[in-house]
Amino acid sequence: MEIVETPPPREIMCVFSYPLPLSLQLSHSHVLSTDGFLVIGPTDPIVAVLGRDTMLPCSLSPAMSAENMELRWFRSKFTEAVFIYQNQREQKEGQMPQYAGRTSLVKDFLTQGVAAVRIDKVRISNNGQYTCFFRKGGFFEKATLEVKVAGVGSAPEMRIEGPEEDGVRVACTASRWFPEPQVQWRDLSGEKFLAFSEAHAQDSDGLYRVEASLVVRDSSAGNVTCSILNPILGQEKVKAIFIPEPFFPQASPWKPAFAVSLIFLCLLILGAGYFLKQEHSAKVQARQKQETLQQAQEEDRQKTEEAQKARGKAGEGRGWVRAELVLRGKADSRSRALGCSLQEDPGPLPRAGGSGDPERAAWLWRLG
Template sequence: MLPGDFEAEEFLVIGPSDPIIAIVGSDIILPCCVYPVMNVENMELRWFRSKFSKAVFIYQNPQEDMEEQMDQYMGRTSLDTDLHSQGEAALRIHKIQAADNGKYTCFFRKENFYEEAGLELKVAGVGSAPQVHITGPEEDGVCVVCRAAGWFPKPQVKWQDPSGGKFLAFSETQALDAEGLFSVEAALAVRDSAVGNVTCSILNPILDQEKVMAIFIPGGLCCLLLYQRKAEYLAAWRKAQLYAGFL
């Protein structure tokens, strides 16, 4: 459709083509406008997620309508009505949560004509710095554990030695808390105490921000813990043999 081809009641709805990045806990504006420019004050405006009937925000008659608004957005949305004369309807979402992440649809209706446009909101959160500590023997070395919480989306974990080389073999578990944020625990088996420092980094892939923590592996610790574990096994074996002698 070319400019000038619109009927009096027809229009296009335009939203941002690139995803909008929002930080957990902040406020964010979702822009949306009509073309050609016209006053939208007396139109029906609806923002919704996957279902038309479950609304993020509704404006009509001309006022906010909360009857169909999702509980998740109650008290957290507002509309900049000062821009209505310019064909714009900017929705503000307050105190962004992890659950706000995803796709949105902006819908305009004027009498019997309506149009809509979609956009994507990417929520991101940088959580706590990693906490790293040695937990004990692991096969022929020691186990080093890295923990962090409050990240969104699921963070990327990386272990490195002092030269920047990556440790590829480690176990990792992820969990969601009540607010939908990720906690992570990664365990690394270090079999060479000569490696010195071991670094754990947690990266947010959307913001490209990371937090890092290093721990020093003292020389000889692997051998010491391995000796302690073997001593514990030997003591347990002797106890079992002694118990068997009484049978």
């Protein structure tokens, strides 16, 4: 009798699948790809140099052929396609116009699950984030990768703009750099200058122009170096300029003498101003005193004139009285000598200050 061993019963799972909308598939990619594959992208950003070609690689894990899969590289949205590979050939429909004719698929390792898209002549617009998407049947997976575009522009141009404050201003300019470059100033010994001004601007192509200026105050600095550094590439371009010592204001021998002379002149002007003010005040006071004295003298003169007028009138009256007495005395002497008498006195003596009436005056004249 033949004994046949019966294998143990196996657990059988029946899976029913149905197509999901693409947006729903993308949001549940990890759920759907658990039993499928993973897509792995670069962990570090991809540095792409302006004007050169760059690669956007992605790979499958575990390794498997991707020849019959749908591959897509897109930007922030699924519909912003950079490159589409489907049915074992490139699909032009749905590709963004700025990538048309500039992208291709590297198929060398496609059977091993490694695919890469080449972008020719990198532009600034290629900077940013990308997503690579792999789909096989109802399973798909995606990975994100970042592209950092960088470009080295012109060498710096340096010039001496002239003296400023207590030093010399030096300018440094460079153009067509990306991203925004870093400016560094160094002296002859390699020490960095930390205090300087800097301005950035973008041209119509999105490239940066930088202009920096520095005031060098050490007349012994000699050579000053300006370097423009690309922070992504780590590349820099350097230019040095020599600043002659006579360019520095403090190196001129006349400056200290001028400063001392200026201070002395200011003090002299202040002193002269104070002296003139004092002199003016003294003159004003003297003039006021003189005017007061002249006014007092004028008042005294007027009083003196009035007093003299009053005395003059009083003296005239007394003069008439004295004259009449003298004449009377003479008349009496004549009458006694001749033995006759004069006619009767016409009246009393005149008052002081007056000549009397005309008859009396005539009588006095005859007596005389």
